[in-house]
Amino acid sequence: MSPTEEERQRRGSGMTSQRTRERLIERLYEEGLSSPQVLEVIRRTPRHLFVDEALAHRAYEDTALPIGHNQTISQPYMVGRMTELLLAGGPLDKVLEIGTGCGYQTAVLAQLVERVFTVERIQSLQDRAKERLAELKLRNVVYRWGDGWEGWPALAPYNGIMVTAAARDVPQALLDQLAPGGRLVIPVGAGEVQDLLLIVREENGYSRHVLDSVRFVPLLNGPLA
Ligand code: SAH
Numbered sequence: 001m002s003p004t005e006e007e008r009q010r011r012g013s014g015m016t017s018q019r020t021r022e023r024l025i026e027r028l029y030e031e032g033l034s035s036p037q038v039l040e041v042i043r044r045t046p047r048h049l050f051v052d053e054a055l056a057h058r059a060y061e062d063t064a065l066p067i068g069h070n071q072t073i074s075q076p077y078m079v080g081r082m083t084e085l086l087l088a089g090g091p092l093d094k095v096l097e098i099g100t101g102c103g104y105q106t107a108v109l110a111q112l113v114e115r116v117f118t119v120e121r122i123q124s125l126q127d128r129a130k131e132r133l134a135e136l137k138l139r140n141v142v143y144r145w146g147d148g149w150e151g152w153p154a155l156a157p158y159n160g161i162m163v164t165a166a167a168r169d170v171p172q173a174l175l176d177q178l179a180p181g182g183r184l185v186i187p188v189g190a191g192e193v194q195d196l197l198l199i200v201r202e203e204n205g206y207s208r209h210v211l212d213s214v215r216f217v218p219l220l221n222g223p224l225a
Helices: 005-010 018-030 036-044 053-058 076-087 104-110 123-135 172-176
Strands: 065-068 071-073 094-098 115-120 141-145 158-163 178-188 194-201 206-214
Touching: 018 036, 018 076, 036 076, 036 104, 053 065, 076 104, 076 158, 076 178, 076 194, 076 206, 094 104, 104 115, 104 123, 115 123, 123 141, 172 178
Parallel strands: 094 115, 094 158, 115 141, 158 178
Antiparallel strands: 065 071, 178 194, 194 206
């Protein structure tokens, strides 16, 4: 027997329903995400609020989606993967994020670490992200409109740094702003496909691990009004 319209509505609105969100979590688990904390945060973060209404019905697909200004909201798997890599060394109190975009990755991080400092070069994107995170009552985030190549030196060092756009090479400023034992997760490469790197600041120098092949929009130069 097919459900009545009323029943359908009670179960939630179609593609943003709880069931659709559960399916995404199952899929991320099957694809190899293993941290219960990270999966739980992705489960409870309403990704449909971070995209245009016209795309909301696709928000729980495991794909990147356009957010305007030629930018994209990262694929949920990649958000989870990078978050797991950042947290794998233990709890983090200060995390720097480069590339706020729509703020989805920021929202995930904010629920898992003490404080997030996030830098974005497109002011209007960041303003909108700020509003969304305020609506979600995520208050442990500080925003800066600026150039991510420079990091955020005034508040350094950071225990974790995550870059959500692909850099031609690893920005020296970010290496400098990493605390001892700190972890930097960054896609590096000039082509369409890049390497996801994990760089850890050791007592003497840095260790560098090449992990996955990834596709990110480029880390550009300079802030933009
Ligand atoms: N984490 C974001 C991903 C956004 S895409 C999300 O899930 O929505 C990458 C973002 O990096 C874009 O918003 C882009 O404007 C920003 N970006 C690119 N170059 C930058 C730079 N030099 N400094 C700061 N942000 C930059």
